[in-house]
Amino acid sequence: MYSNRVDTVERLIASTRELLWERGYTGTSPRAVQQRSGVGQGSMYHHFAGKRELALAAITRTAEEMRVMAEERLSLPGTAAETVTRYLRREREVLRGCPVGRLTQDPDVMSDPVLRAPVEETFRWLSERLARVLQEGLRRGEFDAALDPRATADALVAVLQGGYVLARAADSTAPFDRALDGVLGLLAARTATAPPAGPAAARTSTA
């Protein structure tokens, strides 16, 4: 049956994605993929030329899913600050880290233009997408006009990726959550709707 073939291929891809996420490219062996998927050796090599092709399918799929999930949150109505907050605070398996960002640490992935491409594209897309959200907010007067949408977008993506690192180092989601609180707190101080009651504002009003 045709569906059996699809199932086999899908199981291989799913297992490879998991292993790539957990152990990276170097730490993932074809044998481990076979065992986790329950697909035999001959079958695996029938459907995929080898480890590289398997990884390519897995990485491509993971990158696609990531973009879909991000776009779902980023295209909802709301102010830019709300949209950005909704995206950053979405459900995440923090201690597992980011399945795309993880690949960044794999020299064998990054040195291969084909394997690398989906990783590069994912972050480029996300950075630009967030910058557009901020740019729109800026246009609607939601932020202090001095805010740099591109730099701020990159800072937000970086906090996310770095938050995973801190969480894994501490074996706790706490630093991840605090890091998000941190940037979002800083961002809130630049929104027009929630002016900070700081020394700057105080001095200005009493001038």
Add this chain to the structure above:
Amino acid sequence: MYSNRVDTVERLIASTRELLWERGYTGTSPRAVQQRSGVGQGSMYHHFAGKRELALAAITRTAEEMRVMAEERLSLPGTAAETVTRYLRREREVLRGCPVGRLTQDPDVMSDPVLRAPVEETFRWLSERLARVLQEGLRRGEFDAALDPRATADALVAVLQGGYVLARAADSTAPFDRALDGVLGLLAARTATAPPAGPAAARTSTA
């Protein structure tokens, strides 16, 4: 001679540190360490029980150095914003990533309490150290009183770690630099000495 023994051990540690940085724990073999260091097999196993002990020495050394380098920047005089900026913008080999943060992605390191400890401690120390710098700034009235030192400190560390990820994904230091510009821009808007000329301030002054 005694110095020969020290040299051999030092060369092994140095090579292991490089390989751990480039390829991670899983991707680093004792054989590769021997080749890079020019130390023979028997010699290596005479000085270190195995891969794990070698890695422990390397990781410990890297963590120590990292703290020393951070403290050098963080203990210099200046406002909190200046100090934080000095630390974030110090010379870095951005595309190589962070040698400590990298280990966070290695399941064999993170699942071993002994190997993991230096990683955990380094980030805990850095986070607390930066929080203290911000706290001091706050006490001196350099920031809007609503700023959360701990959350902001974690956000700063996260931007650094995430900046490396973005840089490696893009194979360019540009996103790293932009991410730093981004957070520092946000932070600057909360300093008392450089009030933002945004809508919030404008509305307050014309009220």
Add this chain to the structure above:
DNA sequence: GTCTATAACGGGATAGAC
């Protein structure tokens, strides 16, 4: 399509000679 056999090679170490 899937299975088993085989193979060249590297990983990670131990043993004992020198």
Add this chain to the structure above:
DNA sequence: GTCTATCCCGTTATAGAC
């Protein structure tokens, strides 16, 4: 202290039978 030999196992396939 350092060297070479040896070992067992996993990696990453390929070959050919079924």
